[in-house]
Amino acid sequence: MGRVYDDVRLAGVYQQGNEMPEESLRAWAELIGSFSARSAPAVVEIGAGTGMFCAAMARWLQASTVVGIDPSVPMLAQARRFSRHPAVHYVGGTAEAVPTRGQLFDLALLSRVIHHLPDRRACARELARVLRPGGVVVIRTTFREGLDAMVYRYWPQLREIDARRFPSREEVLADFTSIGFGVQEITSFARPIAASLRDFHTRMGTRPQSKFTHLTTSEFQEGLQRLESDAAVEAPLRPAVVDERYDVAVLALAPVVTA
Secondary structure (H helix, E strand, C coil), X not given: CCXXXXXXXXXXXXXXXXXXXXXXXXXXXXXXHHCCCCCCCEEEEECCCCCHHHHHHHHHCCCCEEEEEECCHHHHHHHHHHCCCCCEEEEECECCECCCCCCCEEEEEEECCHHXXXXXXXXXXXXXXXXXXXXXXXXXXXXXHHCCCXXXXXXXXXXXXXXXXXCCHHHHHHHHHCCCEEEEEEEEEEEEEECCHHHHHHHHCCCCCHHHHHCCHHHHHHXXXXXXXXXXCCCCCCCCCEEEEEEEEEEXXXXXXXX
């Protein structure tokens, strides 16, 4: 999942730099939960980071249990600090080696992590092991052919970099279907992440996403200056709400059929 997530600085700014309004987070949690056939599902999140979605799913899905898996010790420390919940447990591990017994979960979430995985098929095999029959995988990402994040407006170099880093929809679906998953749904969902460009500028100023590590200091500062200039002329009474859109792929593990 990329050793960049062992970066203590990044872990320290990740939560604040990537948080979203509560109504947006709730909408995402409810959408993710809607794909599970079970009420109060048992959930595993691969690449849980600072635990934002783990806590959200425990709160709004009334999940019976949520296990957040991440290889980064600094990220897990932040998760235990910011995203505590009685139903949530954070565990060190990787997508290719989930440290739990098999057939434990109804729902697996991979949010903004699929492009970090060194072996997507190994991840799919491991998810097939830990999911119960009929369990689903929800992949929240931006596929290569649909890269449209706001950051590309101010740091156009990032779009070129991400076009090399992010897999296409076909590549991801092929990897999971080869392991026995069926495609249940492909959709797109957008919700506000910042109330204004000023708010967005404040967040991005901390370089809270791993993609910024691919820029030089001067490249980052040039883009931040462009964003600051736009934020400075934003009408106070008509702020530009910043939406963020993601592709969502839902894959179901076929139930075991017995004679």
